[in-house]
Amino acid sequence: MLRRTRVMTSELLSRMSGVDMSALLRSWTLTVFGIIAFVLLWELGASRIDTALGKFPGPQQVWSQTQSLYDDHVREQDRRREFYARQDQRNAERLAANPDVDIQVRDYTGRPTFLDQIKTSLITVAFGFTLAMLVAIPLGIVCGLSNTMYSVVNPVVQVFKPVSPLAWLPLVTMVVSALYVTESPLVSKAFLTSAITVALCCLWPTVINTTVGVASVDKDLVNVSRVIQLPALQHVRKIVLPSAIPMIFTGMRLSLATGWMVLIAAEMLAQSPGLGKFIWDEFQNGSSDSLGRIMVAVLAIGLIGFLLDKLMLLLQRRMSWDKSTVLR
Amino acid sequence: MRSYLELSNVSIEFTTKSSTFRALDKVNLHVNKGEFISLIGHSGCGKSTVLNIVAGLYQATEGGVILEGKEINAPGPDRAVVFQNHALLPWLTVYQNVELAVAQVFKGKRSPAEIRDWILHNLDLVHMTHALDKYPHEISGGMKQRVGIARGLAMEPKVLLMDEPFGALDALTRAHLQDEVMRIHASLNNTVIMITHDVDEAVLLSDKIVMMTVGPNARIGNILDVKLPRPRDRLAMANDTQYNHYRQEVLKFLYGGHNQQELAA
Ligand SMILES: Nc1ncnc2c1ncn2[C@@H]1O[C@H](COP(=O)(O)OP(=O)(O)OP(=O)(O)O)[C@@H](O)[C@H]1O
Numbered sequence A: 001m002l003r004r005t006r007v008m009t010s011e012l013l014s015r016m017s018g019v020d021m022s023a024l025l026r027s028w029t030l031t032v033f034g035i036i037a038f039v040l041l042w043e044l045g046a047s048r049i050d051t052a053l054g055k056f057p058g059p060q061q062v063w064s065q066t067q068s069l070y071d072d073h074v075r076e077q078d079r080r081r082e083f084y085a086r087q088d089q090r091n092a093e094r095l096a097a098n099p100d101v102d103i104q105v106r107d108y109t110g111r112p113t114f115l116d117q118i119k120t121s122l123i124t125v126a127f128g129f130t131l132a133m134l135v136a137i138p139l140g141i142v143c144g145l146s147n148t149m150y151s152v153v154n155p156v157v158q159v160f161k162p163v164s165p166l167a168w169l170p171l172v173t174m175v176v177s178a179l180y181v182t183e184s185p186l187v188s189k190a191f192l193t194s195a196i197t198v199a200l201c202c203l204w205p206t207v208i209n210t211t212v213g214v215a216s217v218d219k220d221l222v223n224v225s226r227v228i229q230l231p232a233l234q235h236v237r238k239i240v241l242p243s244a245i246p247m248i249f250t251g252m253r254l255s256l257a258t259g260w261m262v263l264i265a266a267e268m269l270a271q272s273p274g275l276g277k278f279i280w281d282e283f284q285n286g287s288s289d290s291l292g293r294i295m296v297a298v299l300a301i302g303l304i305g306f307l308l309d310k311l312m313l314l315l316q317r318r319m320s321w322d323k324s325t326v327l328r
Numbered sequence B: 001m002r003s004y005l006e007l008s009n010v011s012i013e014f015t016t017k018s019s020t021f022r023a024l025d026k027v028n029l030h031v032n033k034g035e036f037i038s039l040i041g042h043s044g045c046g047k048s049t050v051l052n053i054v055a056g057l058y059q060a061t062e063g064g065v066i067l068e069g070k071e072i073n074a075p076g077p078d079r080a081v082v083f084q085n086h087a088l089l090p091w092l093t094v095y096q097n098v099e100l101a102v103a104q105v106f107k108g109k110r111s112p113a114e115i116r117d118w119i120l121h122n123l124d125l126v127h128m129t130h131a132l133d134k135y136p137h138e139i140s141g142g143m144k145q146r147v148g149i150a151r152g153l154a155m156e157p158k159v160l161l162m163d164e165p166f167g168a169l170d171a172l173t174r175a176h177l178q179d180e181v182m183r184i185h186a187s188l189n190n191t192v193i194m195i196t197h198d199v200d201e202a203v204l205l206s207d208k209i210v211m212m213t214v215g216p217n218a219r220i221g222n223i224l225d226v227k228l229p230r231p232r233d234r235l236a237m238a239n240d241t242q243y244n245h246y247r248q249e250v251l252k253f254l255y256g257g258h259n260q261q262e263l264a265a
């Protein structure tokens, strides 16, 4: 462990010596200064706003609510563990008494905690985003390759692009209820509704950017492919996709950011589990802690959105052949 | 007798938004097997257009191109192109760039081991085996151009088409690559059509220099047979009267009254 730390420090130092040290220090100082200034302004502003539910939550209150939300989660997990331990014990006893007894295993049905809601939201956005990408990237490639397809698809994209998720939601809800009828649903209807709404909204940036990326492949490279007579699929795989990768990723990052924003709104409106519902429930609850808790959720949403974008950036760096460009 | 490669009455019109632009007007050219041809002319006269028509990348509006008795109407590896700005795929290494072409062209005809040897052999011809795993952005302009030439040669084309292959290089690298191309041409005796702006390059390398008139409606103004003995040595040539005579001829065509008359007509 110690050795590892030392290796990391030396690596960091050697990397930093390449960069201008003072510039790095400066940028860090500015970052810290920005955060401190924000917290101070927040504190100052918050203490002056009175609402029906008490004062607007300041940094201290948010911090204590964060702790209490985490404690809630730990407590809930303990309860869950105890529940299953008790159930296992009871079943074992009954089995010992009578080997033929019909054993019932019940699921624990506790209230979802803040962390559970975050998990649900992340799974929903991941599902919706993946669904959208499975459609958007192939569609974008086809539109970029063929002018005819572009002319067919473009008007539809342009019309649906500015549509708000809230407009889609009622339609999606009704369609899901009508079509998704199974005896033992693998996922809940609410989950499917929000995921599909997310997918519908984060389709467009990727379609558009992929189309542009594919259409702007260097003409010389296309000519190389024609001269060596690469078959169509190989042409896409070896020439088109690598050149379009940066644009595709730009689209995907925009899509994911859109998707994350849309999700919160969809969960709020559709009352499907997740961070959006957490906020709505706290609002309806209207206790003195509610505003603080909502503020925790707001910060969590921002932080997660930021981390999701960083994740995509990391992925882009791994996938991109052009390591020299600065990605932001 | 039919020649190896024949352009007969090739004309091409480009349609822009409002008008049509006739870039080439009835270009006729006969090329024998193993000949080294240079195309020379002022910028924008249509040299690249001629090359692209032979490559099959452009389609002639009138007339056509016949190679070994067969009409050309699509691109193919039997007419490999060395592009002006190398056109290497930036995400592939030197080796992989050549491999992409070789693996496709000789798919099912050669074993993987043979393909590998053939790639290495061609990169060796241009002295690039020391940088097999480098990416295009990691090597110099001259090296990129050499890889482009190796890729062209490796397709074993009937005709190698080169569009200003040394245009963007400094004089020293240029001279070095010219020598390499002469050496390769001497040993493989392949048919080459090369576009150039450089009079010395044209005289030094070519069997025939094809001089084009300025566009639009560009035609072949004159064809100069260069009957200098091979191998040619650039230092010896500098004082060779015959060499200087050819040089004068080309310069006279390019900068003399000839083109101006064409313009006025
Ligand atoms: N795809 C095209 N569409 C319209 N016009 C074209 C096209 N390709 C070439 N032209 C026109 O044809 C003429 C000849 O172009 P070309 O590229 O063959 O010239 P060039 O002799 O190779 O010039 P340079 O030496 O500068 O490369 C030019 O006037 C050019 O504008």
Ligand SMILES: [Mg+2]
Pocket: B047, B048, B049, B163
């Ligand atoms: Mg040209």
